[in-house]
Amino acid sequence: MSKAVSGRAPTVVVAGGGTAGHIEPAMALADAVKRLRPDATVVALGTPKGLENELIPRRGYPLELIPPVPLPRKPTADLLRLPLKVRDSVKQARAVLDRVGADVVVGFGGYVSLPAYFAARGRVPIVVHEANQSPGLANRVGARFAARVAVAVPGTPLPGAEVIGIPLRRSITSLDRAALRAEARKHFDLDPDAPTLLVFGGSQGARSINNAVSGAAKDLADAGIGVLHAHGPKNTLAVQEFPGRPSYVPVPYLERMDLAYAAADMVLCRSGAMTVAEVSAVGLPAVFVPLPIGNGEQATNAKPAVDAGAALLVPDAELTPAKVAELVVPRLTDPAELAKMGAAAVGMGHREADEVLARIVLEVAE
Structure with missing residues (x-):
């Protein structure tokens, strides 16, 4: 000591x-x-x-x-x-x-x-x-x-x-996603079994992410993918429901990030340093969309995860509904690929x- x-x-x-x-x-x-x-x-x-x-x-x-x-x-x-x-x-x-x-x-x-x-x-x-x-x-x-x-x-x-x-936070670094999965899905009223995408754009949300992911709602529903989407307290998000498909759940803000991470199988989000560290620590495969302002630090933050095979990177200007479907659907519906990316993410953490x-x-x- x-x-x-x-x-x-x-x-x-x-x-x-x-x-x-x-x-x-x-x-x-x-x-x-x-x-x-x-x-x-x-x-x-x-x-x-x-x-x-x-x-x-x-x-x-x-x-x-x-x-x-x-x-x-x-x-x-x-x-x-x-x-x-x-x-x-x-x-x-x-x-x-x-x-x-x-x-x-x-x-x-x-x-x-x-x-x-x-x-x-x-x-x-x-x-x-x-x-x-x-x-x-x-x-x-x-x-x-x-x-x-x-x-x-x-x-x-x-x-x-x-x-x-x-x-x-210890609630993140000690998170057992598998043990909390059922509770987390119930908390957000998500399908208990469907592969699930977590979406957020920082504490205030991100309009480009909101538009691209909500625009891909039908493709995600058709692939049997559920979505938990934090759109930001100052934004609204109207999403079409598809009967018989997993729910697309929009929320203004995520008070319980630990449960949000536990509910998810993959995340699409910005790549602030804190976000990249948390996503890596909990072992979530990611699609990072760097904030297109500043000195490029968000793209730099994401690079180690991308190089390790834990994440994909999409420039904000290229994020469209079609691009979301192209990147997310094949990976979220492939358990072996998700496990490989998740293991790479955990290996990066401190x-x-x-x-x-x-x-x-x-x-x-x-």
């Missing part, structure tokens, strides 16, 4: 707000820290408008708010105003670190991490975790003066990077990344 696990109770501040891709690894780390050190204090740092305001209190952790620092991708007038915004956020972040008695700051990138790194620099040791192979500005800055830098995949261009994977990162964090806190 390391000194960090046996010594004085530490206070860990996690900075990972804005999107679920930053928040979920932070919360998985928080849970792992509490498992290793039940007496530890974990405080989350966030911004007033991010998803953290819903997700973090629900997980039982205190949330401290500071003003966000949007990071423009290109030189703009906003970039010129950044120093003032950064200074205000850093001042407030520093006050939080002092008030809670932070022993270590762990940043996951995004709007809240940059001021957290500047606030901690020279005062509190820093650990950086980067989920994408192409790091964002906040983590590129933070890694320069971090005590340890952890990354999800090899080849991530940050100094001193240690490859550990992405911290995931199921212990949460505790590996927690031990790094506790050692740095010491």
Whole structure:
């Protein structure tokens, strides 16, 4: 047992707000820290408008708010105003670190991490975790003066990077899909026996995915395939029913991702780093449709799974109802192919990344 696990109770501040891709690894780390050190204090740092305001209190952790620092991708007038915004956020972040008695700051990138790194620099040791192979500005800055830098995949261009994977919730990494299958199918009112496709496009849904998969409903029904489709809370999805065929079940949002994964035999979704890690960890064959904006990181995220034979990749512009049917039907109706792809997915995972990162964090806190 390391000194960090046996010594004085530490206070860990996690900075990972804005999107679920930053928040979920932070919360998985928080849970792992509490498992290793039940007496530890974990405080989350966030911004007033991010998803953290819903997700973090629900997980039982205190949330401290500071003003966000949007990071423009290109030189703009906003970039010129950044120093003032950064200074205000850093001042407030520093006050939080002092008030809670932070022993270590762990940043996951995004709007809240940059001021957290500047606030901690020279005062509190820093650990950086980067989920994408192409790091964002906040983590590129933070890694320069971090005590340890952890990354999800090899080849991530940050100094001193240690490859550990992405911290995931234990409800995902310990998921027994076969044991939960009947309960999961009943929960979503899905056919208990039909091969089933899970579809989602991130927390807000994705219109291109919604249109392409719902447009393939007849082909999927004719092949005896059921569908669980999370279309996003701001979108609607009208799907024709085909009597005598497996159900096509549209839902706004998936509160129970563990049951959604257990109900599915294959998934069609975006390829954010968090999504790719979860899909691989639970052993689901996948069709990844990278978000067609940004610096191409979603296509990069999907590449290892595609190269391993666990997934297929389709550019967003090429996703049509015909393409969905062409890729999904032959594979979902071939149990041997599904088993082969699923085994390849499981082989990629870092199921212990949460505790590996927690031990790094506790050692740095010491």
